[in-house]
Amino acid sequence: MTADGEIGTRRSTLPEYVLRPTSGPYRSLNPATKLIIGIVEVVAAFVVGHWTGPLLVLLVIALVGWRAHVTRQLLLVGSLTLPVVGSILLINTFLLPGATDAILRVGPLAPTWSGLAFGLQVTLRLLAISLALALVYLTTPIDDLLSDLEARGLGRRLVFVVGAAVNTVPRTIERAAEILDAQRARGLDTEGRFWQRARGVLPLAAPVIFGALTEVEEQTMALEARAFSAPARRTVLRPLPDSAAQRLLRWALFLGAVAAVAGEMAGLLRLP
DSSP: OOOHHHHHHHHHHHHTTOOOOOOOOTTTTTTHHHHHHHHHHHHHHHSSTTHHHHHHHHHHHHHHHTTOOHHHHHHHHHTTTTHHHHHHHHHHHOOOOOOOEEEEEEOEEEEEEEHHHHHHHHHHHHHHHHHHHHHHHHHOOOOHHHHHHHTTTOOEEEEEEEEHHHHHHHHHHHHHHHHHHHHTTOOOOOOOOOHHHHTHHHHHHHHHHHHHHHHHHHHHHHHTTTTTTTTOOOOOSOOOOOOOHHHHHHHHHHHHHHHHHHHHHHTTTOOO
8 A cells, every 4th residue: 555545545434524625715714703793793683773883794794604505504693583673663663662653552551662773672682683693604514613722721511511511402402302203213103283282382391301311411420530530631533724914814803893882882982
């Protein structure tokens, strides 16, 4: 076997997370850079103007999501906020304190223009915040983010807590699907009318909860078997690419966010 063939064989036996390719300029950024960008977008949605900040953040997210090929996933995340958005619009349109510019009167109820405008602003902020964090999640492998945070000095226990929190929802959905398939194979009727589907929730809830507790115990034992509590600092298997330009960008974004918050508190930001 030639030297090139031997190297190729070794590369083929390495885990996928070691050889994971990146595609696109945003996906190839260091996880810390993407995390800082997401946090700055959240801050901008809160403090920069009433309409300007959220709209600019949503525009940036739309452009980056299109280039990163996650537009469909972002639309799905946005659709999940529709129940909250509906309640925000209704409550503020009809019940905003001090609003007098009524659109019309329906008995004792009087929706107002100022309440509708305030509800739309809150809705835009909610969408900007949720989509900014979703963009980081969709374009950054979780183990890359956790590895980078630990390499930067974040404690391994805190890294484990962050990773467990991030993976809770997708792992719970996956576990619920597995249990549901197993129960259907044993004859449990989980389809049909609403009351039939509701009846299948109780047999599903207990296995999901007990399965989660069992998985936590198994993870704890596995981590302790691998010297998780050892005081020595762990060696990073795959250092993630970083550059001076990205470090400069992170500092610039951080200082810009601090300046924006200070300007808003001082009343210097008068954007619409």
